[in-house]
Amino acid sequence: MADDDGGRPVVRPVTPADWALWREARIASLTASPEAFKARLADWERGGEEQWRARFDDPATYGVLAVRGARPVGLAAGLPAADGLPELRSVWVAPEARGQGLAGGLIGAVxxxxxxxxxxxxxxxxxxxxxxxxxxxxxxxxxxxxxxxxELIMTKRL
Structure with missing residues (x-):
């Protein structure tokens, strides 16, 4: 859990109960950095609870958040592609939280x-x-x- 004083962000896996935090982070990412994603805010901003919960109904998916206090400041996801190869998706760190190694922590978790x-x-x-x-x-x-x-397709040997 993150410090109550909102100190250094904590990187942690997402649980289905975190759907509202994930929604907050994803909407923030698409609002603050629309040029970084194929997805558009309009694709997700009107999604109700069911749409957001469905994102983590599949046990083959993985999500990770960077949280400072009670506020998400970063996210990343891992999903299996149709060919079975896992993909890194939706990496984002809030502008005010950049430069602290959070992107590397989020990507490392995935x-x-x-x-x-x-x-x-x-x-x-x-x-x-x-x-x-x-x-x-x-x-x-x-x-x-x-x-x-x-898009560039990039890979990393694990």
């Missing part, structure tokens, strides 16, 4: 989850225009493995 599923590779897609994210992923050991439209 990498650990993927290893726990027996995966040897984790894949992600990032918009080519998102140079800061591409640089972050490269620093963390991801390499470009292709392109799909406006």
């Amino acid at each position: 990498e650990s989850w993927a290893r726990g599923t027996g995966a040897r590779t984790l894949r992600l897609s990032v918009l080519t225009a998102n140079a800061r994210a591409v640089a972050l992923y490269e620093r963390l050991g991801y390499a470009t493995d292709g392109r799909a439209g406006q």
Whole structure:
């Protein structure tokens, strides 16, 4: 749990009971950084509780939040793709929480989850225009493995 004084953010897995915190973080990410995602705020902002809870009904999915006090300041998710390879998705850190290593902590948590599923590779897609994210992923050991439209496909051996 995070400190009551709102000190250093804590990275922790999401439980189904955290759906409202996840919603808050996801809406914040799509509001503050719309250029970083394919998804749009309109795709999610009107979603009711059922839509948000359904995100974690599948036990094969994994979510992680960075929380400062009672407020989420970052998130990331892991999902199995249709081909079975796990994918890193929805990585975001609030502007006021950047520069503290949270992105690496969130991504590391998803990498650990993927290893726990027996995966040897984790894949992600990032918009080519998102140079800061591409640089972050490269620093963390991801390499470009292709392109799909406006996205780079990157992978990392686990």
